Amino acid sequence: MYSGSLTSSIAKTKGFTLIELVVVIIILGILSVVALPKFLNISQDAHISTVKATGGAFKSGINLAKAVWATRVGSGPADDLQVFGTGKDGELDFNDTGWPAQHWETADSKGDSPKLDNEADCISVWETIFEGDEPSISEADSSDETDYKANYLSPERCRYDYSANTNLSISYNSIDGSVTIDSDPDS
Template structure:
């Protein structure tokens, strides 16, 4: 009768495999930890691109319907009052109020920043609120004198979208460590 011998891994072989797996984990782990931060950066870049597109589209409507000078309650997006915007002398969105009667609308406070954001995105997503508010929104708006806004991403305050209504500039600060 034959006896079979079972052969398994030696302790040395198991230790070597564990060390190799540890080295792989140490080199791969940081890559997986940055996935959340990369997703936040991508989200802010996408929102900034959508904001810039909305600003440019609103400007195109102003150029087509008005052409020069300020405009108040200009139907820009859809047919309701929610889609009306006020434009400054240079033709850039400055605010969204349908009760005002200003000769020359200006972006001059945080409420104006929020109103432009909400008119461009036509809804609650992505949400924005005043930087002093305790509301849980995606972005916090700050007014920067003169005629500029910064929308800080709530999950990472180093990520933000900047808007200058003097020249229509929209930029995204997407360095999560700045």
């Protein structure tokens, strides 16, 4: 008989009281209120990181192209300088200061120092720097689904808007070679 009462007292001590359950629920509620906003921003943070990484790669490519120009040309403009690979796709035009400034030659511009002057030039620099691979790009008013949209900004500047969030962009100034990354999604 003694063992029977011991078993019933053990059975009574198993489980949680109502107060313990309420305390656990309150703690879980507080944790979800604190942690939930962090998880909601993960997608936005991923887009920002993508643009920063792409901008860093673009800046590195621009600097590498400048180094090729400095090694092979040294001063003044250069047309169709082989920067990457062996084909026509790896050629860039450089302005007087040695920064990539692709341009489409016309009868009027023959002999001028290359400079960016339209969206096609911006796309050409982008595709050459990334060797035609991802991330994809198209003109700003294009309906193509690409990672970035190219915009020409006068004078001699390009802005590459991230298609998933147009408040995120990469800008390139061919006058001084600067690459800036606008990663403020609320601007």
